[in-house]
Amino acid sequence: MYLKVPKTSLPIQETGLDCSSTVVKQLNRTYTKHQENASLKYVVRFAMVVGSVELGVIFIVRCFFIRTHRISSAGTQNHHRITTGFRKFTLSELKKATQGFSKEIGRGAGGVVYRGMLSDHRIAAVKRLHDAYQGEAEFQAEVSTIGKLNHMNLTEMWGYCAEGKHRLLVYKYMEHGSLAEQLSSNSLGWEKRFDIAVGTAKGLAYLHEECLEWVLHCDVKPQNILLDSNYQPKVSDFGLSRPLKRGGQGNKGFSKIRGTRGYMAPEWVFNLPITSKVDVYSYGMVLLEMISGKCPAEEIENRRLVTWVREKMKQATEMSSWIEMIIDPKLEGKYDKGRMEILFEVALKCVAEDRDERPTMSQVVEMLLHQENDSELV
Numbered sequence: 527m528y529l530k531v532p533k534t535s536l537p538i539q540e541t542g543l544d545c546s547s548t549v550v551k552q553l554n555r556t557y558t559k560h561q562e563n564a565s566l567k568y569v570v571r572f573a574m575v576v577g578s579v580e581l582g583v584i585f586i587v588r589c590f591f592i593r594t595h596r597i598s599s600a601g602t603q604n605h606h607r608i609t610t611g612f613r614k615f616t617l618s619e620l621k622k623a624t625q626g627f628s629k630e631i632g633r634g635a636g637g638v639v640y641r642g643m644l645s646d647h648r649i650a651a652v653k654r655l656h657d658a659y660q661g662e663a664e665f666q667a668e669v670s671t672i673g674k675l676n677h678m679n680l681t682e683m684w685g686y687c688a689e690g691k692h693r694l695l696v697y698k699y700m701e702h703g704s705l706a707e708q709l710s711s712n713s714l715g716w717e718k719r720f721d722i723a724v725g726t727a728k729g730l731a732y733l734h735e736e737c738l739e740w741v742l743h744c745d746v747k748p749q750n751i752l753l754d755s756n757y758q759p760k761v762s763d764f765g766l767s768r769p770l771k772r773g774g775q776g777n778k779g780f781s782k783i784r785g786t787r788g789y790m791a792p793e794w795v796f797n798l799p800i801t802s803k804v805d806v807y808s809y810g811m812v813l814l815e816m817i818s819g820k821c822p823a824e825e826i827e828n829r830r831l832v833t834w835v836r837e838k839m840k841q842a843t844e845m846s847s848w849i850e851m852i853i854d855p856k857l858e859g860k861y862d863k864g865r866m867e868i869l870f871e872v873a874l875k876c877v878a879e880d881r882d883e884r885p886t887m888s889q890v891v892e893m894l895l896h897q898e899n900d901s902e903l904v
Contacts (some may be wrong), residue, residue, distance in 0.1 A: 553743040556601050613685045614666075617692055619645065624652050632704065634786075636748055636763060641699060650684060653763070654692075662688045669695065673737050679729030681752055681762035697762065701755045705812075706748035708757075709819065716861035721817050722870060724894045725759035726751055728808060731777035731887035733761070734802040744784040746808035748815060763774065788823030788831070792879055805879035809890070810876025813869060819854030832877050868893065 527589045621627065632639040637655040645651050661704040675736035687694040705722060708714045714722075733741040743750075743761065750763040774847045791807035793800055814831055822831040829837070835852055842848030849866060853859075872893050878884050885893070 527827045615687045617684050617687055617689045620652050620687055620694055651697045651699045665693055675737055677732040679725045683758040700752035702753035705751040706751050712856055716857055720865050722759045727887055727890045729761035731891050734887050740872055743805050746805050747786050747789045803884050806876050806884045810873045813873035818852050819856055
């Protein structure tokens, strides 16, 4: 609430301050100026200069090492590409090479194979793997190991592709297709069959015992034995191969059964440790198929191929008679008796139920070459 009063109602008295008598006095204060330490100042400046130089040197040296490492890595990779031709392809490159994956030349449990022409005009077989859940780093490490393999009886791998969920392998194209295709025709005589058996054994012996990494193929079958222009066998399809450490008693790290029905060793079924002897068993089944012309995946007179062969052996009185009962009729009786007997003997040893009774692949090679040398001396 406000109250308004007249100006004359209250006396107003002005007051003020009289500062005329105020005396200004200056205080006597003394400031002591310390003398600078010249030597300390010099040391500090010197340390700063030295520190700057050291940081500069460290930076230059680090840049030098990084550049040297990059040059060395690039040089090693380029050298590897020059000497082996192994490299990483892009998905677009392989699409263009195969005309959009339109030229299919084969398929199996691992994937579909297409014929293609690379940018440098090389004819290639491009396999598109079904199982695309493997991590890129793991896949690259595995194919890099396989890419370093070098043997006359292994299909030459030129590279791979790993983009997103896509996993592809690039191989050299084989003119005569697979052993399975040739067995179904009349083009494979006895001499070619025996040479294919020897070459395949050499390729598997290299994988098991000679290369730097111990590699299990895990799916040895006629479809994975390719033939070049001279019918030289090339063990192929490393999509299921496993590089492992040497000296192990067995591998239990397989997450699922690998291989093809009819060619798989009993170890897969009974969940036993997996060793190189699974490939030996599969190789033995391939030999029986080459000899008899009958596919192990199909039953013969309601029996497995191995059982059928052993029963024929018991029924016959002489080896020559049961061989005649089992031999592929497409051969029309044109074969070397001594070589045929040793091939049967090797095949039956390879398909022994007990893996410890099976020979190694190097022992198989020795047995076959020994017979081959004996035949040449006769």
